[in-house]
Amino acid sequence: MKTEAVRLYDVKTMKLETFELPEIKKDEILVKVVSNSICMSTYKAVIQGSKHKRVPENIATNPTIMGHEFSGEIIEVGEEWKDQFSPGDKYAIQPALNYKGSPYAPGYSFEFFGGLTTYCVVPREVMELGFLLKYDGESYYEASLSEPMSCIIGGFHSNYHTKTGEYFHYMGIKEGGKMVLFAGAGPMGLGAIDYALNCDRRPGLLVVTDINDERLERARKLFPKEEARKNGVELHFVNPNNMEDSIKGLMDYTDGTGYDDAFVYAPVRPIVEDADKVLAKDGCMNFFAGPSNTAFSAEINFYNIHYTPTHIMGSTGGNADDMIESLEMSSKGLINPAVMLTHVGGINSAIDTILDLPNIPGGKKIAYNEIDMPMTAIEDFAELGKTDPLFKELAAIVDKHNGLWNAEAEKYLLQNGKKRG
Structure with missing residues (x-):
């Protein structure tokens, strides 16, 4: 079968071209790819080329298909998987394979498997991991966006809290606690707001910061305070640049106690340092935004880490359970991933x-x-x-x-x- 795909050949060198896919093996599945949402991680791979940890060295002669946030329909099922999948099934892909420790993943590493293509071949490792996920929703874009939503959900699940005298990490955000999203009016921040307001473990206070007033205004329209209040969440949108003392202003929302959970959605040093400054006792900062600068660093208050104790962690990607949660919430109308989406186009x-x-x-x-x-x-x-x-x-x-x-x-x-x- 012929497919048309965007393939990576070198640093900043991609081509949209038509080529022949191999016949599927008994342990593979042929799928049609309807939609692919474009991730900043793809940009990072393109500007690094084969220096990227997920991109093979031989892309000049064996180009790889770009795109990893994709959805479509199953066309043909290999003999080994006919008891689980059927032609016509809608699907989503969990791309974070880590198959037997390999860094390879769709959208970076495979010649015949990726999201920016009309058809592709799902390899055995995806099937073994259970990362080809059935989807019962109406639209394809929601399934494509389930991957970034799963990253957001994974971040919420990754945060943790402790109790004095116990050697346990209690996973997840603090239910009914105080949460701040720094740089939270961008696409991932909007998805986080939606999830925070509608998941089964919600904060009592949610403060969203951004330095762009247009983004903040759009967020306000998408998430009215009155609707948030119906779900038991006190919601505020603030531009720190408009505050005389941003740290004091943010702390005032918490009556001076600080935030139990702080998420950083932009890799900017002052934002990281501000997030550290507003943590409450046992507060957890999640550095969600992945920097492209390998030397990225910021100053952190280790006195607070020792005595309060605050803690800092990072999360990247989500697992299959996070993605299933996203797909289920989307199909039930509990979340609307479209809040993240602002542009639509074709593969060209x-x-x-x-x-x-x-x-x-x-x-x-x-x-x-x-x-x-x-x-x-x-x-x-x-x-x-x-x-x-x-x-x-x-x-x-x-x-x-x-x-x-x-x-x-x-x-x-x-x-x-x-x-x-």
């Missing part, structure tokens, strides 16, 4: 989007692999709709859904958008 737009990802404003970007379309901000649909009937209808659909991408819009695009080839 993926290369330019990846290369320019740090400079494109907004949140997550998703590519539909059978569609030919520029990567387009959802907020621009209405203006484009003045001359383009496709965007006119998409604008009308998203307007019915609080300006968010949704299953109806996805279905319309897949049926009416310009097809590749």
